[in-house]
Amino acid sequence: MSEVIIATKNQGKAKEFTRMFQPLGFEVKTLLDFPEIKDVEETGTTFEENAILKAETIARLLDRMVIADDSGLAIDALEGRPGIYSARYAGEEKSDEANMNKVLEELTDVPDNERKARFFCALAVASPGKETFIVSGTCEGLILREKRGSYGFGYDPIFFAIEKGKAMAELTPEEKAQISHRANALRKLESELPSLLAGAGKK
Template identity: 80%
Template structure:
């Protein structure tokens, strides 16, 4: 089984990547398996820039192919916020509940029809000695007025997924993986995985 390293310490993301990659014959490891690697400063101004920073930095340390994702929620009525600050929107502590509370409060006077939003995911693949490769995916939706569902993580309980007609957090993991921003990005990446890994990888 080929090994893929995902540059994340987010347990929710780690679980989703494992669900996506294992059927393709890849064993997934994350930064949870390498606690000695320090966090990478996300100084980029776009999801792509931050994904590239994380992938390249971890790849330099491990001298292996590393995939990094940077993703978040972009709300039209909030001029694209929380955007690249999605994980820490309510503060440095990275609280999903506090982040959702802040968004719901900022959206409390926004009427239905003007609550459009999308999840965005950028994936970067850093390969030692080669140029970093990127793909991206989106999932269109709307911001709900209250939390719904108990699956997923992050902003899933307040995001109405248009393709499924329900909150992202009401979707079983298999359903979410059909329409999520991460799944869309991964499908683009999937066809190039054999080429990216090349011969002699294990």
């Protein structure tokens, strides 16, 4: 089985990528397997820029092909916030609960029909000496007024997934994989996988 390295230390993302790549014949490794590598400072102004920055930096360090994602929540009534600041929206200490509470508070007076939002994911594939490849995916929804469900991570408990008619955190991992922004981005990537991942585990 070939290896694919995902530039994340987020255990929720790691599990999702593992579920996506294992059926394709790849063993997933993440930055949790490389504790000596420090976090890459995300200085980009878009999800795409941050994904490319992470993928290219880690690919250079490991001299391997690396896939990085940058993803987050964009809420229309908040002019696209939290956006690229989704992970640390409530402060430098990453806290899903604090982030969700801040969003719910900011939307207190926003009526139900104006709570449109979407999850966005940019996936960048970088290899030493090769041009970086990037795709993106979205998932449309609404922001709920209270948390629901016990699956998922991040903003999933307050995100109502229109396609499924449930909060994202009420979906099983298998159901989420049918509609999520990350899965939609990966589906776009799949046709490119044979060439992009050729020899990925042979280093």
